[in-house]
Amino acid sequence: MKIIIAGAGIGGLQAAKLLAAKGHDVTIYEKSAEGELGQDWYEDIDYKLFNDIKIKLPEGSYRAENVNLVPPFTDDYIEIDIPKDQRKWRVNRKKLIEQMLNDAVEKGAKIVYSTPCRKLIIKGERVGGVVAGANKDKLYCDLVIDACGINSPLRKSLPDEFGVTKEPGEDEYYSAFRGVFDTYPDMPIPKQKKKLFVKFMGQPGFSRVICEPGDKVDVFVSKMGRMSRFEFETLFRQLRIENQIIGYEDLVRGVFAKIPVRYPLTKIVVDGYVAVGDSAFMNAQMLGNGIADSVRAGQMLGETINEANSPAARSLWKYQVSYFKQIAYERFLVDIMRRMLLKSKSDEIRFLLEGGFLTKEEIKTVVLGKGIIFSVKFIIDKFGVGRKKFKLYSELIKVLKTGKAAMDTAKQIPAKYDNAKINAWQKKIEKFYK
Numbered sequence: 167m168k169i170i171i172a173g174a175g176i177g178g179l180q181a182a183k184l185l186a187a188k189g190h191d192v193t194i195y196e197k198s199a200e201g202e203l204g205q206d207w208y209e210d211i212d213y214k215l216f217n218d219i220k221i222k223l224p225e226g227s228y229r230a231e232n233v234n235l236v237p238p239f240t241d242d243y244i245e246i247d248i249p250k251d252q253r254k255w256r257v258n259r260k261k262l263i264e265q266m267l268n269d270a271v272e273k274g275a276k277i278v279y280s281t282p283c284r285k286l287i288i289k290g291e292r293v294g295g296v297v298a299g300a301n302k303d304k305l306y307c308d309l310v311i312d313a314c315g316i317n318s319p320l321r322k323s324l325p326d327e328f329g330v331t332k333e334p335g336e337d338e339y340y341s342a343f344r345g346v347f348d349t350y351p352d353m354p355i356p357k358q359k360k361k362l363f364v365k366f367m368g369q370p371g372f373s374r375v376i377c378e379p380g381d382k383v384d385v386f387v388s389k390m391g392r393m394s395r396f397e398f399e400t401l402f403r404q405l406r407i408e409n410q411i412i413g414y415e416d417l418v419r420g421v422f423a424k425i426p427v428r429y430p431l432t433k434i435v436v437d438g439y440v441a442v443g444d445s446a447f448m449n450a451q452m453l454g455n456g457i458a459d460s461v462r463a464g465q466m467l468g469e470t471i472n473e474a475n476s477p478a479a480r481s482l483w484k485y486q487v488s489y490f491k492q493i494a495y496e497r498f499l500v501d502i503m504r505r506m507l508l509k510s511k512s513d514e515i516r517f518l519l520e521g522g523f524l525t526k527e528e529i530k531t532v533v534l535g536k537g538i539i540f541s542v543k544f545i546i547d548k549f550g551v552g553r554k555k556f557k558l559y560s561e562l563i564k565v566l567k568t569g570k571a572a573m574d575t576a577k578q579i580p581a582k583y584d585n586a587k588i589n590a591w592q593k594k595i596e597k598f599y600k
């Protein structure tokens with residue numbers, strides 16, 4: 167098959183490797199220039215990924231420090247204690263992308279740089295290629311794999327009747343800044359090397375300060391929905407005041423980006439088109455799972471296409487089913503909990519995190535991306551503490567119940583590609599988030 171991969175997104179690269187190895191004609195069209203892929207900073211990645219998928223761990227990777235949660239308007243720390251051999255890897259993003267791209271190219275995939283994909287070519291009820299590059303060339307193919315990330319212009323160009331959600335809602339993405347700075351001269355490195363600020367300054371979002379080896383400080387500031395320049399500067403200034411270790415030299419040219427944090431798209435395949443990675447919202451950023459989930463999904467996608475050798479939605483659907491049953495279903499519960507957490511008042515969050523309501527083990531479960539499962543035992547166990555803030559207690563029970571129902575519904579994804587059944591299932595899921 168002739169396959170176009172739009173964007174050198176990490177899930178697309180994993181699929182490219184498998185597909186090229188099988189003999190498909192694979193070309194990646196990437197908008198950045200050669201040598202400009204990825205940033206020279208470190209990402210948190212699930213420690214099991216590299217063994218599961220047999221990817222070489224890039225040189226210089228190291229185990230992450232324990233996370234210390236900081237509730238809003240406090241300087242308290244709740245250390246999430248994870249044994250060192252189960253902590254995430256800190257992996258250099260630029261090296262990982264280069265390595266995955268080289269692997270794909272070695273298997274026969276081609277890459278064309280400085281070529282933005284602009285929109286899809288629609289042929290009746292299927293996708294037939296992409297319009298790309300400065301000259302808006304029409305590039306025809308059997309299958310388009312959309313690995314362009316959250317702002318994918320391809321996903322947005324799909325006709326409404328194909329049933330694919332085009333944009334995340336205002337409470338379904340973060341506006342974020344990320345930069346790496348030097349350490350402030352002579353300032354001692356704090357004991358808590360990794361801090362995650364929940365609703366910093368009461369704003370809905372997460373901010374993070376990580377002291378890295380080599381006297382570097384990795385700073386991440388985010389806010390749900392739009393973040394004005396003034397809001398960013400206020401958050402960043404306060405983060406500096408509370409973390410005086412942050413120096414003034416920007417070592418890696420900080421970037422502003424949009425990050426999806428919602429449940430994954432409920433439809434990621436149509437005839438001749440499939441999405442992987444952030445273009446399918448396979449991310450729940452507070453967990454740092456975007457890279458691992460995208461690579462795993464890319465693996466499932468490559469295997470599905472190689473097995474079926476067809477770009478038809480009914481064949482590609484098997485990829486979506488595998489991804490939902492193995493990974494995505496848990497994100498539906500986490501998303502419902504995230505929405506509640508970020509809408510709660512600062513004193514309520516403090517009560518949940520340090521008022522004895524949630525145990526350290528339960529907080530750890532949430533941080534690790536599993537979510538707390540609704541049970542009668544949970545309702546009874548928590549009543550003693552919960553009655554002090556009964557409204558919040560009742561709300562949390564309701565949220566956990568809804569989250570479990572959403573997760574169960576996600577798992578009940580139709581086994582076969584049947585438009586009527588898929589529409590009904592999508593509607594059922596979307597109701598949980600209204």
Ligand SMILES: Cc1cc2nc3c(=O)[nH]c(=O)nc-3n(C[C@H](O)[C@H](O)[C@H](O)COP(=O)(O)OP(=O)(O)OC[C@H]3O[C@@H](n4cnc5c(N)ncnc54)[C@H](O)[C@@H]3O)c2cc1C
Pocket residue numbers: 172173174175176177195196197198203204208209210211281282283284313314315316318319342343344423424425442443444445448449454455456457458460
């Ligand atoms: C600041 C920040 C910090 C993050 N930290 C972590 C972390 O610690 N751990 C983690 O697991 N995840 C993290 N993520 C999320 C993670 O980067 C993504 O979830 C993951 O990379 C999957 O995204 P992607 O590869 O699909 O898309 P992207 O990473 O957005 O890559 C898309 C690629 O497509 C290209 N492209 C975009 N538009 C076009 C177009 N029109 N035509 C052609 N090419 C195009 C881009 O140049 C890019 O190369 C972070 C994200 C950000 C922004």
